[in-house]
Amino acid sequence: MRILTDEEITALISEPKIVTANWFSRLEAKDKAHFQHKEKEVDIEGDNGNLYRVIIRQNKLNVLDFSIILTFREKDSNLEYNLLRFNGKHPSAHTNKWEKENKLQEYRFSPAFHIHKATQRYQENGYRIDGYAEVTARYSDFHTALNQFLLECNIKREDDGAQTSLFEGGGF
Amino acid sequence: MNFESLEKEFKNKICDEISLAQEGLNRFIVFNPFMFDDGDHLVVLLKGKEDKWLFSDEGHTFMHVSYDDIDLDRGTRKKIIDTVLSNYGIKNLEGELITEIPDNQFGDALYSYLQGLIKITDISYLSRERVKSTFMEDFEAFIEEKVSPNRRIFNYNDNEHDPDGKNMVDCRINGMTHPLLVFGIQNDDKCRDVIITCLQFEKYGLPFRSMAIFEDQESINRKVLARFSDVCDKQFSTLATNKDRISKYLSEIIEENK
Numbered sequence: 001m002r003i004l005t006d007e008e009i010t011a012l013i014s015e016p017k018i019v020t021a022n023w024f025s026r027l028e029a030k031d032k033a034h035f036q037h038k039e040k041e042v043d044i045e046g047d048n049g050n051l052y053r054v055i056i057r058q059n060k061l062n063v064l065d066f067s068i069i070l071t072f073r074e075k076d077s078n079l080e081y082n083l084l085r086f087n088g089k090h091p092s093a094h095t096n097k098w099e100k101e102n103k104l105q106e107y108r109f110s111p112a113f114h115i116h117k118a119t120q121r122y123q124e125n126g127y128r129i130d131g132y133a134e135v136t137a138r139y140s141d142f143h144t145a146l147n148q149f150l151l152e153c154n155i156k157r158e159d160d161g162a163q164t165s166l167f168e169g170g171g172f
Numbered sequence: 173m174n175f176e177s178l179e180k181e182f183k184n185k186i187c188d189e190i191s192l193a194q195e196g197l198n199r200f201i202v203f204n205p206f207m208f209d210d211g212d213h214l215v216v217l218l219k220g221k222e223d224k225w226l227f228s229d230e231g232h233t234f235m236h237v238s239y240d241d242i243d244l245d246r247g248t249r250k251k252i253i254d255t256v257l258s259n260y261g262i263k264n265l266e267g268e269l270i271t272e273i274p275d276n277q278f279g280d281a282l283y284s285y286l287q288g289l290i291k292i293t294d295i296s297y298l299s300r301e302r303v304k305s306t307f308m309e310d311f312e313a314f315i316e317e318k319v320s321p322n323r324r325i326f327n328y329n330d331n332e333h334d335p336d337g338k339n340m341v342d343c344r345i346n347g348m349t350h351p352l353l354v355f356g357i358q359n360d361d362k363c364r365d366v367i368i369t370c371l372q373f374e375k376y377g378l379p380f381r382s383m384a385i386f387e388d389q390e391s392i393n394r395k396v397l398a399r400f401s402d403v404c405d406k407q408f409s410t411l412a413t414n415k416d417r418i419s420k421y422l423s424e425i426i427e428e429n430k
Contacts, residue, residue: 032238034245035267036231039238043416057238061230061268065215067239073413082239090232091201092213111201116210128209 001079003123004072012072013083015046017155024157027146029056036060043073044155051075054155058142064089066142068149082130084153085116086145094133098122109135113145190282192218202227206286208236209296214289216282225273227285233292234267240296241412247309249295260288307387308342310411311356315343318422323347333376339369345426350379352425355404356411358387363396370403381405381425385418 004012029038040056051073059065066088072081089111098121099107115138116130123129139145173181189205198220206214215232218225234244244253257264261284262271269289273281315324328344329337345352353373355366370382382405386392389409392400401407406421408414 032267035234035238037235037238037267041241055239055241057235059231059235062232065230065232065235067235069239080241085239087212090212090215091195091217091230092215092232093203094213095207095211097207097211110203128211131209131211133211 001081003120004081004118004129006120009083009118009120012046012050012052013070013152014154015048015050017044017046017052017153018158019044019155021157021159027054027056029058031060052153053080054153056146059088059090062088062091063142065091066145068146070149070153081118082116082128083118084149085130085133086136086139086149087114087116087133088142088145089113096132097127098125098132101125113137113139202282204282204286206290208293212236214286214293216285216289218278225276225278226270227273227281228268228270229289231268233269233289237293237295242295243310243313244295246313248306252295253292256288256291260284260291262288307358307411308356311342311385314411314415314418315354318419319343319345319426323426328353330373330376330378333378334372339372341369345422348426348428350381352422353380353382355382355384356387357384357392359391360393360396363392363400367396367400367403374403383421384408385411385414387411 023042023044026042027040029040032039037060038056038058040054042054044052044054046052053069053071053073055067055069055071057067057069068086069082070084072083073079074081091111093108093110094114095108097107098119112135114133115136116133118129119132122131139148189203191203193201193203195201200218202216202218204214204216208214215229217228217230219228237244242249244250253264256262257269260271262269269292271281271285271288312326315326323346325344325346326342328341329335329339341353342356343354345354353370355362355369357363357366366384373380382403384400384404384406385408387410389397389407408418408421411418
């Protein structure tokens with residue numbers, strides 16, 4: 001795997017990704033047999049031709065426990081890079097390993113809505129690309145998280161120059 | 173620092189890493205220092221149910237491991253998981269991992285439960301890039317998902333011309349004018365075997381179409397691949413990145429050749 005630079009990561013996340021109006025309905029997660037979560041994965045292409053996948057997981061036993069992930073799929077290989085992950089408030093802490101190793105303050109936080117973001121420093125130091133996370137107040141449940149995720153990943157309807165809320169746009 | 177002071181500090185530091193916080197009725201978060209690869213800590217909840225205490229992950233562990241697009245419900249991975257759960261006395265209730273705590277032995281039960289969860293998180297290391305042996309399982313699972321049981325035969329051989337099964341086909345898809353012979357290819361040896369099989373089927377005079385899915389086509393010797401390209405009708409360079417294309421191709425060919 002190659003190392004994605006911070007600039008590259010930011011550019012990939014913000015690359016416009018135009019989808020059809022009915023694309024949003026494909027995001028509805030389905031029960032995964034024999035497991036306590038729902039899941040969904042939907043492919044998407046950016047304006048510059050880059051390939052992405054939106055991955056959704058929702059815990060059926062705890063509605064606050066969910067993940068919405070943007071993955072970058074490198075062409076002509078089977079390599080995938082998690083760029084952004086909007087996590088719910090799962091009942092456990094999170095530790096930013098690089099910050100802990102470098103003795104920085106506040107490397108750990110208690111259960112909270114949080115966002116994992118790919119960073120160059122985590123890759124360069126042998127950690128998972130999306131090992132860094134920070135607490136967020138930008139959403140408070142799955143639906144607000146999904147709306148915010150679509151906004152920040154620049155996923156837009158083809159017939160709508162401005163970002164349309166999922167709920168206004170005929171989503172689920 | 174004398175031994176007693178050292179021991180005291182040692183115990184304090186270790187104990188500080190484990191704590192409880194109540195969240196709901198008879199439901200307590202067990203904070204612990206053990207983590208997934210991404211820095212999220214393992215989810216452990218202490219719950220009181222019908223005069224008993226138990227630990228539960230409320231289905232989080234499998235959900236977290238599934239972020240990496242790993243199929244946990246079949247093949248090698250399932251066997252490993254079943255063994256781990258059995259070894260550590262953990263029950264799998266449709267994806268929720270629980271262990272009952274006998275006689276309030278919270279410590280023993282917690283250590284055992286955490287060990288089991290850690291072993292399960294290690295399944296991530298069996299990702300498609302790290303363990304080649306799961307490729308054929310993934311291949312079969314994919315075909316099972318895309319082709320109905322009455323249209324497919326795994327591990328097919330032509331009984332009339334090859335009763336000993338020397339030229340095996342990973343999956344034969346039926347119901348069309350010409351059957352589709354599908355092969356999963358992990359390495360040069362398998363690629364050579366498939367060349368021979370396709371040539372033998374030609375020799376038998378049996379009409380067929382062929383399709384191959386490589387684990388990683390780039391790893392195949394160029395000369396072998398060149399010969400292979402002469403005999404195979406359709407190739408996909410990997411399974412992981414071509415699922416949509418393979419699915420579309422299968423649908424089209426099955427419909428067109430009814």
